[in-house]
Amino acid sequence: MKIPFSPPYVDQGVIDEVMDTLQSGWITSGPKVKALEDEVVKMTGTQTAVCVNSWTSGAILMLKWFGIKEGDEVIVPAYTYSATALSVLHCGATPVMVDIDDDFTISPEKVRDAITSHTKAIIAVDIAGWPCDYDALNLLINETAIKDKFISQSEKQAALGRILLISDAAHSIGATYKGKPAAQACDVTIFSFHAVKNVTTSEGGCVCLNLPAPFDSDEEFKYLKMFTLNGQTKDALTKSKAGAGSWKYDILFPGLKINMPDLCAALGLGQIKRYVSVLHPRRKEVAEQYCEAFNKYPWFISPPLLSASRESSYHLFPLRLAGVTEDQRDWIIDELMSKGIAINVHFIPMPMLTLFKNLGYDIKNFPNSYKQYACEISLPIYPQLNYVQVEYIIDAVIEAVSLQLKEPQNV
Ligand SMILES: Cc1ncc(COP(=O)(O)O)c(C=O)c1O
Numbered sequence: 001m002k003i004p005f006s007p008p009y010v011d012q013g014v015i016d017e018v019m020d021t022l023q024s025g026w027i028t029s030g031p032k033v034k035a036l037e038d039e040v041v042k043m044t045g046t047q048t049a050v051c052v053n054s055w056t057s058g059a060i061l062m063l064k065w066f067g068i069k070e071g072d073e074v075i076v077p078a079y080t081y082s083a084t085a086l087s088v089l090h091c092g093a094t095p096v097m098v099d100i101d102d103d104f105t106i107s108p109e110k111v112r113d114a115i116t117s118h119t120k121a122i123i124a125v126d127i128a129g130w131p132c133d134y135d136a137l138n139l140l141i142n143e144t145a146i147k148d149k150f151i152s153q154s155e156k157q158a159a160l161g162r163i164l165l166i167s168d169a170a171h172s173i174g175a176t177y178k179g180k181p182a183a184q185a186c187d188v189t190i191f192s193f194h195a196v197k198n199v200t201t202s203e204g205g206c207v208c209l210n211l212p213a214p215f216d217s218d219e220e221f222k223y224l225k226m227f228t229l230n231g232q233t234k235d236a237l238t239k240s241k242a243g244a245g246s247w248k249y250d251i252l253f254p255g256l257k258i259n260m261p262d263l264c265a266a267l268g269l270g271q272i273k274r275y276v277s278v279l280h281p282r283r284k285e286v287a288e289q290y291c292e293a294f295n296k297y298p299w300f301i302s303p304p305l306l307s308a309s310r311e312s313s314y315h316l317f318p319l320r321l322a323g324v325t326e327d328q329r330d331w332i333i334d335e336l337m338s339k340g341i342a343i344n345v346h347f348i349p350m351p352m353l354t355l356f357k358n359l360g361y362d363i364k365n366f367p368n369s370y371k372q373y374a375c376e377i378s379l380p381i382y383p384q385l386n387y388v389q390v391e392y393i394i395d396a397v398i399e400a401v402s403l404q405l406k407e408p409q410n411v
Pocket residue numbers: 053054055056057080081083084125168170171192193194204205
């Protein structure tokens with residue numbers, strides 16, 4: 001049996017949206033992007049949503065929007081995909097890495113220790129779709145002593161008057177925090193709509209705002225839209241409309257060129273409409289099937305999925321194996337791969353990657369990130385997986401882990 005890791009969900013509804021766009025005569029940013037943004041606002045209950053061409057460009061956009069530059073620090077977890085820290089480097093600022101807690105999310109206590117007078121933002125990552133401890137992070141950034149340390153150096157920083165809390169929600173569209181969409185728990189939430197994500201536009205992302213007064217979300221939306229289009233006063237659709245002087249435009253500031261095309265938005269639109277009825281419940285069922293089968297084994301460490309205050313988007317199923325070394329884990333992955341099951345590891349902690357090693361980050365300073373990484377295996381989880389396929393994966397995992405724990409192989 002061949003089981004891919006995370007194929008895109010493409011049903012007739014998705015195909016119809018894409019065909020409709022192709023036949024409409026308009027394929028770049030236009031009505032489909034607007035419709036997708038409306039759906040995201042409806043789903044998250046945030047103030048506004050701006051679609052972009054990736055999570056990474058959305059993060060660079062928001063760091064630049066906040067005026068983050070050389071000399072500034074942004075706190076990120078060591079355990080995440082490199083884009084979280086790369087977005088900070090692209091703004092000339094320094095990513096300050098901190099360790100995670102046992103649920104994979106950034107440790108609020110470690111964040112506290114890392115805050116300095118240069119700290120401008122925190123990017124908290126909802127690994128696998130599990131929301132971070134946003135109450136603890138919000139309390140922290142609003143503490144008087146922490147606010148007193150904050151030095152504002154831009155108009156937006158002066159308006160906020162404290163550290164900006166950004167959620168790297170690349171995995172967590174649909175996750176909830178205290179009964180509400182998790183995107184309402186921080187200032188800025190950025191989703192990824194990359195090809196392997198739970199909602200995809202092939203490549204893409206979306207920035208959602210949840211800013212306190214005095215920010216005006218309509219004004220910020222207009223400004224951010226311009227920022228995604230080279231700082232240009234009119235988008236291509238507006239310019240293409242008939243009317244005297246409609247072709248005229250101005251460039252107000254050096255923006256980025258990171259807008260999402262309608263052709264991509266159509267894909268996401270077809271999917272997001274199925275999110276509540278199909279995509280989320282089917283992922284949850286697969287996770288439950290895994291948990292039910294693995295629960296009886298002492299080596300099974302369940303991923304965080306559901307608690308009184310949080311529910312995952314079930315984007316990934318990060319299985320962890322108690323008592324297994326990194327080499328043993330690697331052997332188990334090879335075994336599963338040899339049976340046609342596509343596997344990934346989320347994540348290789350950033351301090352283990354060459355770029356970050358060369359910048360001086362050392363995995364020894366992030367022991368829990370290493371510990372979680374060394375025993376982690378991400379199993380396939382997506383709506384199209386059927387019961388028999390999941391059983392096949394379960395049997396293969398049990399066999400490989402039992403073999404390895406009974407008689408360590410080749411390690
Ligand atoms: C946690 C995390 N953050 C950011 C990203 C970057 O997303 P994108 O590829 O849309 O830029 C990813 C993508 O895999 C991710 O997993």
